Amino acid sequence: MTDKLIIFDTTLRDGEQSPGASMTRDEKLRIARQLERLRVDVIEAGFAASSNGDFEAVKTIADAIKDSTICSLSRANDRDISRAAEALKGANSGRIHTFIATSPLHMEKKLRMTPDQVFEQAKQSVRFARNLVGDVEFSPEDGYRSDMDFLCRVLEAVIAEGAGTINVPDTVGYAVPELYGEFIRTLRERIPNSDKAIWSVHCHNDLGMAVANSLAGVKIGGARQVECTINGLGERAGNCSLEEVVMAVKTRRDYFGLEVGIDTSHIVSASRMVSQTTGFVVQPNKAVVGANAFAHASGIHQDGVLKARDTYEIMRAEDVGWTTNKIVLGKLSGRNAFKQRLQDLGVTLDSETEINNAFAKFKELADRKSEIFDEDILALVSDESVTSEKEQYGFVSMSQRSETGERPHASVVFTISGKEVRSQSDGNGPVDASLKAIESQVKSGAEMVLYSVNAISGSTESQGEVTVRLQNSGRVVNGVGSDPDIVVASAKAYLSALNKLQSKADRVAAQG
Ligand code: KIV
Ligand code: ZN
Numbered sequence: 001m002t003d004k005l006i007i008f009d010t011t012l013r014d015g016e017q018s019p020g021a022s023m024t025r026d027e028k029l030r031i032a033r034q035l036e037r038l039r040v041d042v043i044e045a046g047f048a049a050s051s052n053g054d055f056e057a058v059k060t061i062a063d064a065i066k067d068s069t070i071c072s073l074s075r076a077n078d079r080d081i082s083r084a085a086e087a088l089k090g091a092n093s094g095r096i097h098t099f100i101a102t103s104p105l106h107m108e109k110k111l112r113m114t115p116d117q118v119f120e121q122a123k124q125s126v127r128f129a130r131n132l133v134g135d136v137e138f139s140p141e142d143g144y145r146s147d148m149d150f151l152c153r154v155l156e157a158v159i160a161e162g163a164g165t166i167n168v169p170d171t172v173g174y175a176v177p178e179l180y181g182e183f184i185r186t187l188r189e190r191i192p193n194s195d196k197a198i199w200s201v202h203c204h205n206d207l208g209m210a211v212a213n214s215l216a217g218v219k220i221g222g223a224r225q226v227e228c229t230i231n232g233l234g235e236r237a238g239n240c241s242l243e244e245v246v247m248a249v250k251t252r253r254d255y256f257g258l259e260v261g262i263d264t265s266h267i268v269s270a271s272r273m274v275s276q277t278t279g280f281v282v283q284p285n286k287a288v289v290g291a292n293a294f295a296h297a298s299g300i301h302q303d304g305v306l307k308a309r310d311t312y313e314i315m316r317a318e319d320v321g322w323t324t325n326k327i328v329l330g331k332l333s334g335r336n337a338f339k340q341r342l343q344d345l346g347v348t349l350d351s352e353t354e355i356n357n358a359f360a361k362f363k364e365l366a367d368r369k370s371e372i373f374d375e376d377i378l379a380l381v382s383d384e385s386v387t388s389e390k391e392q393y394g395f396v397s398m399s400q401r402s403e404t405g406e407r408p409h410a411s412v413v414f415t416i417s418g419k420e421v422r423s424q425s426d427g428n429g430p431v432d433a434s435l436k437a438i439e440s441q442v443k444s445g446a447e448m449v450l451y452s453v454n455a456i457s458g459s460t461e462s463q464g465e466v467t468v469r470l471q472n473s474g475r476v477v478n479g480v481g482s483d484p485d486i487v488v489a490s491a492k493a494y495l496s497a498l499n500k501l502q503s504k505a506d507r508v509a510a511q512g
Contacts, residue, residue: 015233076125103142173206177216184221200225268321279467
């Protein structure tokens with residue numbers, strides 16, 4: 001017998017909770033569009049009550065995305081739930097995901113509530129949510145470390161109140177596969193109305209077992225929804241990785257006997273988009289989406305693969321969206337060819353202005369780089385100057401001097417609210433000098449907590465993609481910039497991070 005495994009993606013909520021991974025509304029919308037293209041069943045778009053920014057992001061996504069269910073997280077109280085319902089009004093299919101902690105430790109130390117109070121609040125919240133939307137999911141936070149009898153009591157009550165999905169989080173990544181699978185199975189066996197709900201797994205990766213635990217929850221426990229994130233993004237060691245779970249279930253269909261609705265050919269571009277947006281680089285040996293995931297270095301393996309691919313490959317690289325570095329466009333390509341390539345890559349720009357901005361950037365790049373790859377185009381459209389019209393800071397030009405034995409010097413021209421300024425500085429290296437030059441004008445006072453450079457298409461001829469993470473007054477933002485010249489890419493990334501520091505939205509932490 002085969003049945004369906006529901007893929008619930010929480011990159012935009014739990015993934016975004018990872019320090020440094022916060023995203024703007026436009027970035028979230030771009031990723032949501034990619035998730036819809038992947039045919040993710042449920043997109044957890046955010047936590048509407050946590051900030052005005054998150055509310056707007058959930059609302060924008062609910063209004064724009066029509067093929068996936070859009071979900072908002074919500075603490076178990078009327079205000080949060082009403083806010084989530086409000087944000088989801090425009091959704092074709094909307095879900096409220098409400099949660100409260102049920103482990104003795106969390107109830108006593110964090111919530112300072114008795115088990116009876118938690119029980120009542122869980123019940124009352126699901127009842128309240130069900131009056132607002134038809135689709136309600138309930139999570140007992142730190143569920144895996146909760147007392148089994150108490151958990152059965154709470155979950156039976158919330159199912160009776162109309163929760164259609166019961167999610168069992170291993171919030172701190174403490175579980176091991178067999179025990180987690182049995183935990184879910186026991187819950188389903190002991191709770192009299194368990195068949196009225198779909199059971200869901202939500203595993204964190206603190207011991208590196210999030211994917212294994214989730215799959216055990218499915219196989220042993222009978223769960224039919226997996227909560228996961230692209231690249232396993234998430235707090236601490238991250239969440240269960242979508243690409244690994246999906247490819248495991250597809251590749252080992254003989255064992256799992258389940259269908260997933262994901263269009264796997266969009267996996268690699270989704271991975272790149274999330275990595276470029278957050279600055280969380282994907283390790284080369286990461287399963288499915290790492291640069292080496294399909295590379296065969298040893299002679300014996302290469303020989304085997306050439307003779308018969310399945311000697312060493314259990315999946316086809318193209319099935320998850322790997323393309324060989326193809327020259328796709330060049331200097332003479334016109335706007336229509338460019339627009340067509342964007343469409344083929346699954347990139348949707350919202351307006352003709354955005355397409356024009358992107359095309360202008362493409363032409364600029366094609367003047368300097370003769371071969372333009374898909375990776376270059378994706379980097380180009382992830383530059384927020386393509387999609388946002390009113391940026392506080394914008395890059396114009398720069399020059400820098402660096403010679404052995406001399407202290408490097410840079411001069412940067414950039415705009416502040418549309419007005420050009422020129423600034424100069426020395427530094428330990430050309431990148432340091434350029435960023436110091438910008439900072440000496442802007443005086444943001446922000447601390448740089450990450451600087452990373454990545455070659456977009458692998459060789460020294462490729463563009464450098466730089467991520468700069470800045471921290472200021474408790475806020476952490478990422479700026480990404482790309483350019484064939486990594487010093488210019490660094491200046492662009494720094495200005496992009498400064499732009500994000502301008503939006504001052506505060507947010508409430510989900511597990512706070
Ligand atoms: O890990 C967790 O417990 C969560 C819940 C809020 C579902 O993310
Ligand atoms: Zn979580």
